[in-house]
Structure formats: C-alpha cells, structure tokens
Amino acid sequence: MAAPPQARRVLFPLFAFNLEVARAPWVVSEPMLAEIRLQWWREALEEIAEGQPARRHEVALPLAGALDAEGARLLDGLVAARRADLERAPFADAAALWTYLDATAGTLHWVAARALGPAEEEVVRAAGQAQGLSAWLAAVPELEARGRLPLPDGRPEAVSALAREGLARLAHARRRRARVSRAARAALIDVGGAGAMLARAAAEPARVAAGRLRSGPMRARLALIAAAAGRW
Template sequence: MAEPPDQPSLAEFARRHDPDRFLCALFAPAASREAIFTLIAFNHELARAREAAREPMMVLIRLQWWRDAVEEAVARRPARRHEVAGPVSRAIANGSLDPAALLAMIDAREGDETGEGAPPLPERLRGTAGALAAETGRLLGAPPERMEGLRLLGTAYGFGGTLRSLSALAAQGRDPLPEGADPVDAGRVLARKGLSILDAGRKAAVGLPRGAVAAALPAVLAQRDLQRVLSPGWQPGAPPAPRGLGDRLAVAWAGLRGRV
C-alpha cells in the first residue's frame, strides 16, 4: 500500500535532516535501508526535542511523548499519527528495531536535561551517537563482540559533530567547552579525545562483517572532522562548512572496500 500523501519517504527525511548518516546508509544492503532510515529519523526527532523547546521541562515532555510512542508500539497499540512515529511503530512490530535500544536513546537524552549531575560529554555521546551506531550494526547483523567497537566509533562521530556545531550549540545555551577556557585549546582537547576513542573503536571493530560496515562509516567523517579541529586556523565559532566532495568520496571509498 502506498504511503499517504502527507507522509514523505523516510529516505528523503533522512537525507534532509541527517545527510551524513543518510550517505552512510546507502552502503547498507538494500533490504535493510528502510529500517536504518527509520532509526535515523527517530534519532533526529529526539535531537530536535532540544532544538524545539529551550526549557528543560518542555524537552522532557517531548521526550516522554516518544517514550510513550515506543511503549505503545511494544504493546501493539495503534501507531500515533506522526510521520516518524508510524514507521517506528511498524519497525518495532516487525522486529527490525529493538525497542530497548530506542528507550535507551531516550534515556540518554533525558539525562542531558537534568541539570546538576548530568553525565559528562563522552558518556552522553556514547548514549546517543554511540547507541545509534550500535543499533544500526545490530539490525545489519553485526555480531555481539563488535558492538562495543561500533559504539565507540559512533561516539567519536558524536565528538566530531559536536565540534562542527559549536556555534549552534552555544546559541542554544549548550556550549560543551569549559567556561573560561580558551575555545581553540579546549576544542582541540575534545578533538584529541575523540580521535583516541575513534582509534579504540577501529581496533574493537576489526572483523566487522562487510554487510554491517555501513554502521561504522560515520567514523570516516569523524576522522576528517576531528583532524580539521587540529589544523591551523580552526575557528570554533564558525558555522560548519557544507560537506565537500572529499568527505563524500572518503565515505564512498570506505564503503566500497568494506572497512573503515
């Protein structure tokens, strides 16, 4: 049955809102891409909760809406009328997505809104970008012993994305750099931390099946983003430059050869 006219394709949704992960998903087996696009869309909606509502309580209410949507899908209740909630419900029902993993992603976002006692940046990124990479790998058939590697690679991508988005994060009151620190020096400290996690992830992901390599491909962009922060002339307040041909070719080369 065709999607209703008010429902854009999930591929287009992912391409528009998360072009990095959309590009990586194109190197997954065709039969798995719809589930990956659903996961990307779900992650975007969780991230958008903070962008759409500045007050922590309103963010938590939005995240609770998604928690309820996942739990209702588990209970086989009718899907909510929403362009992403519907596909998420169907993916849970057909076993493509693990509801426990989705709920853990919500937990990580909620922990970012609790103020005092919120987890440090590496832990937050592990629960968001890292969890997304691991769940992508799971649905692509990655073995359990490679999940930690994927989680680390996803976390490293989160470091790169955070440093690319410093100006937007600061505008939302979410500057991850230590208050009072030189922003260039502090950003480079984070970049080196991200590269260390990336290296650990690559070692832990050795032997990842070729069919699951799409889950690891964001690490290619992480390497390039983090190295840019360490290059002369990096400015933390500058808006992120659009992805260039070099970035896309690096992902394509890694995807075609089946390793990162």
C-alpha cells in the first residue's frame, strides 16, 4: 500500500503469489501435499509463460496480467527453490543459504523491479538477498518451533557473521541505488527495515533465537516512509 498506485497492480499479485508459495509447506500435514501445491504453481507459471489463458484463481489471474514470459520463467525457479522448505535438515553451509535466499527473495524482487522499470539486476538481487536474510532470521524461532533447523550454524559468532554479510550486500546495493530507476524502486520498499534488523543480529546474535529482531512500530513506519521515497 505504500507503493505508488501504478506499481500496486504488479506488487499485489507478486507478493500474494510469494505468500501462497511460501505457505505451501506449512499449511498441509504431508510433504506430498505440499509438493502438489508447488507443482500446481509451476504449471500455472508455465501456462502464463506460454501465453495460455490464466487459471481462474484469485492470485493466478492477476499475476498473469503482471508478468511477461520471462518473469513467469523466473518465478518458476523461485517455486523450485521453495522445495527446500519441505526438508527439516539445515542448509549445508552459509553459501547454500545464500543460494536459497537469492532464488527466493532475490528473484521475487528482481521480477517485481523489471516489471516496473529499468534496473540493474545485480543491485536489485543484492538488496533482495539482504531483505530475505532479515526475514529469515526473524522467523528462526517459529521455524524451530515447527521442527525446522533454519541456520547452517547456530553459534552466536556464525549468526553474527551471517548478518554482517547481509549488511555488506545491502551496503553494496545502496551504493548503486542510482542504477535502479525510480519506478523500479517501488519493488524494494520492504527492504527499508532490513538494515536495522541485520545490525541488531550482527551486534547481538542472541536476539535471533529470542525473536527480538523487529523494530518497534514507530521505527518501522519511519523506515517504510524512507523506502517509499526511494531511500531504502
């Protein structure tokens, strides 16, 4: 809702799609049922990419209007990456986690940005990866409660190092912010609060396990205002 009205026709269906896919492993009792839900979305995206009529679904139908063929193919990779959520084992190492974050959050933000205006892919993906990590770290207590081992290494020094890498990627994206057009920056509004969360995780990694990463309402609102103005 903080995005310009013309951007919302792209952002609403894209982020609704992302929520549908992210929820798939958690709203069913059997992994096979989650596989079926993910496969349904892969087939829907294939139909969009091929120019076939969109499925009559509350998210799939507007999503088809927001994507071109390349965007649909990119999102297919996002859905494939979400199959990792069906596993309970931790990522093998930090590199594997970053690969997952790029395929999910990085791809989501890139598809949104390229649909809105000119942008440099590497910059958008770096910002998306940082946002993805901040959200992942904030979700650690809930993921653990559901039987998932979300971190490749849960030691405080490893969590701090992971957060510092996220801050480095965010700083890299910010230095090149001019390579993302004003129109495309609307795709990165949710990146606004990532820096503060990652800084807390880097300085006090115990906050991650305690679920104390998110900003208070006032700080979150100020971050959103700044991001909506293109200063994520």
